[in-house]
Amino acid sequence: MIKTLVSRTWKFFKSFQLTIVLLACLMALVVLCTLAQVNMGTQGAVNAYMRSLFVWWRTPALPFPLPVFPGGGLVGLLLTLNLIAKTLDIQRSWAKAGMWLVHSGLVVLFAGEFVAGMMQVDTNMSIEVGQTVNYVQSYKNMELAVIDTTDPAWDEVYSVPDTLLAKGGSIAIPGTPLTLNVKAYYPNAELSNLPTGAPPSMATAGVGPGVSVVERPTVTNDNEMNQASAFVEPMASGRSYGTWLASIALGAPQSFTHEGHTYSLSMRLRRQYLPYAFTLKQFRHDVYPGTDIPKNFSSLVQVVNPSQKESREVLIYMNQPLRYEGKTFYQASFGKNDTLSVLSVVENPGWLLPYVSCVLVSLGLLVHFAIVLRRSLKRRQDKKEG
Amino acid sequence: MLKTSMLPHRSTSFVAKASLLAGAGLLALAIGCGRDQVSHFRVPKEAVADHPDHPGHEDHAGPAQGMPPAGGDMPAPPRPTGQGSLKWSLPKGWSEVPGEGMRFATFKSPVPGKNEATVVVLPGVAGGELANVNRWRGQIGLGPIDEAALAAARVVVKTKAGALNVYDFTSEGQTKSRMVTGLISTPDGNTWFLKLTGDAAPVAKAKPDFMRILESLRLD
Numbered sequence: 001m002i003k004t005l006v007s008r009t010w011k012f013f014k015s016f017q018l019t020i021v022l023l024a025c026l027m028a029l030v031v032l033c034t035l036a037q038v039n040m041g042t043q044g045a046v047n048a049y050m051r052s053l054f055v056w057w058r059t060p061a062l063p064f065p066l067p068v069f070p071g072g073g074l075v076g077l078l079l080t081l082n083l084i085a086k087t088l089d090i091q092r093s094w095a096k097a098g099m100w101l102v103h104s105g106l107v108v109l110f111a112g113e114f115v116a117g118m119m120q121v122d123t124n125m126s127i128e129v130g131q132t133v134n135y136v137q138s139y140k141n142m143e144l145a146v147i148d149t150t151d152p153a154w155d156e157v158y159s160v161p162d163t164l165l166a167k168g169g170s171i172a173i174p175g176t177p178l179t180l181n182v183k184a185y186y187p188n189a190e191l192s193n194l195p196t197g198a199p200p201s202m203a204t205a206g207v208g209p210g211v212s213v214v215e216r217p218t219v220t221n222d223n224e225m226n227q228a229s230a231f232v233e234p235m236a237s238g239r240s241y242g243t244w245l246a247s248i249a250l251g252a253p254q255s256f257t258h259e260g261h262t263y264s265l266s267m268r269l270r271r272q273y274l275p276y277a278f279t280l281k282q283f284r285h286d287v288y289p290g291t292d293i294p295k296n297f298s299s300l301v302q303v304v305n306p307s308q309k310e311s312r313e314v315l316i317y318m319n320q321p322l323r324y325e326g327k328t329f330y331q332a333s334f335g336k337n338d339t340l341s342v343l344s345v346v347e348n349p350g351w352l353l354p355y356v357s358c359v360l361v362s363l364g365l366l367v368h369f370a371i372v373l374r375r376s377l378k379r380r381q382d383k384k385e386g
Numbered sequence: 387m388l389k390t391s392m393l394p395h396r397s398t399s400f401v402a403k404a405s406l407l408a409g410a411g412l413l414a415l416a417i418g419c420g421r422d423q424v425s426h427f428r429v430p431k432e433a434v435a436d437h438p439d440h441p442g443h444e445d446h447a448g449p450a451q452g453m454p455p456a457g458g459d460m461p462a463p464p465r466p467t468g469q470g471s472l473k474w475s476l477p478k479g480w481s482e483v484p485g486e487g488m489r490f491a492t493f494k495s496p497v498p499g500k501n502e503a504t505v506v507v508l509p510g511v512a513g514g515e516l517a518n519v520n521r522w523r524g525q526i527g528l529g530p531i532d533e534a535a536l537a538a539a540r541v542v543v544k545t546k547a548g549a550l551n552v553y554d555f556t557s558e559g560q561t562k563s564r565m566v567t568g569l570i571s572t573p574d575g576n577t578w579f580l581k582l583t584g585d586a587a588p589v590a591k592a593k594p595d596f597m598r599i600l601e602s603l604r605l606d
Binding site for chain 1: 430529
């Protein structure tokens with residue numbers, strides 16, 4: 001009974017029909033995901049169609065979403081299992097060495113996409129000419145930065161991620177006497193002047209009391225940004241410092257002082273500080289003579305890494321990224337009349353896997369071709385002799 | 387594509403590989419969960435960009451307490467109405483659009499090209515004149531200035547609502563941006579900001595009319 005079940009499962013996973021169905025699903029997903037990008041933005045569509053187990057459909061008639069189509073995650077997983085089953089099914093003989101290599105290469109390619117999907121981190125670095133920057137920041141994820149600005153040379157930055165704010169409750173800030181009571185968190189909100197006669201704001205300190213906050217649905221479109229906002233009450237040694245409104249829409253930090261330490265609060269895009277820093281020495285935006293058509297964008301940066309005792313100039317330009325300490329820095333955008341350069345930063349621990357896959361597949365095809373050629377030549381020779 | 391003579395006796399190796407995949411997934415999840423904590427960094431204070439024309443930028447060590455945010459048209463008090471509210475007259479061809487969000491009003495000029503005038507009102511001194519001027523300079527890629535340079539750049543315009551401080555800055559770069567701003571405090575304690583921004587050429591054309599708007603300011 002169990003043997004039959006295992007045998008059937010095995011047969012199912014190695015069936016060629018499964019491959020065809022899954023490839024068809026993948027094609028449909030690519031089309032759907034491409035169309036969905038119009039409304040959902042690139043990242044929103046990729047998350048909904050490609051990096052999920054199911055494509056969900058929400059309808060007001062039902063309180064829960066319905067799975068309507070297998071997502072890229074499920075199709076990819078089944079395709080990988082199908083491919084592994086097929087690979088294991090190949091004869092273990094030298095005559096099939098090429099096929100083994102080709103199939104292993106494909107498994108590595110699939111694994112690479114899973115690693116990218118789960119572990120790739122996309123951030124960016126914006127630097128103005130002359131400025132030195134030692135962090136990259138997220139495109140969408142937020143953080144509430146509680147910064148002890150007391151020291152004249154250093155800032156002690158405590159980052160509270162938006163995911164933690166969303167849980168609410170009390171958040172102790174380790175290394176400080178502070179505890180933050182999250183009174184409300186809105187992943188997206190619209191801020192405006194508090195109209196006369198409107199109910200008072202939840203905030204009692206800073207600029208918050210004069211600002212009205214209305215929650216809005218979150219956006220995923222590339223051109224829009226969620227205006228994450230939160231009402232937080234810092235507490236220290238049993239004392240409340242009032243309720244503050246922190247929002248990405250409020251650019252500058254607000255601050256309070258506790259026992260000689262000044263703490264500033266600001267909602268901002270999540271930062272990842274680096275053990276090295278980039279200084280933008282020059283940004284070039286060349287156009288073809290007599291036109292506004294861009295010819296080249298390039299950033300000349302000074303990379304300073306004290307731990308490696310390294311200080312060198314690097315030119316980053318289109319299609320010529322800098323790979324450094326596990327991150328790849330691409331020239332992505334610019335602004336402020338060509339005095340600001342934006343580098344897109346990608347960290348993918350599996351970036352080498354597609355290259356390994358290509359090598360394995362190419363090698364596999366060569367080996368297979370050589371084996372078949374040898375067999376064919378031998379057959380021809382045998383015929384002649386016979 | 388493949389020969390199918392093999393049987394499930396290799397399922398051990400299959401299970402091993404599947405477990406490896408699942409393990410990788412769990413590891414990724416564990417890494418993902420680790421992001422849900424308060425993290426701490428000790429970082430050197432951020433310096434404002436040094437520009438060749440402004441080598442001695444000010445020390446930004448202190449917290450920017452109460453300073454309006456860099457986004458531009460930010461936090462605002464209840465919208466002033468009646469007494470204390472500013473009024474103005476628009477030159478021919480100009481139109482006014484009621485403000486949205488934090489903006490009190492937006493003026494549309496008849497000058498073609500990128501230019502726009504806005505009115506923002508903030509409570510109190512709104513972080514101070516120097517902080518605001520440096521914030522605006524930052525918005526068009528210019529470095530910060532000090533009190534002495536601020537005084538040198540200031541043009542005082544007399545209006546019926548009181549003295550108005552006007553600044554005019556033009557950026558560097560291939561496409562130059564220009565910004566003409568006026569600040570005035572009203573008796574109810576608010577600070578009003580009237581700002582004309584855009585590409586240098588259209589702003590230059592719209593400036594005479596904008597200055598007429600500034601000169602026409604009066605209390606309601």
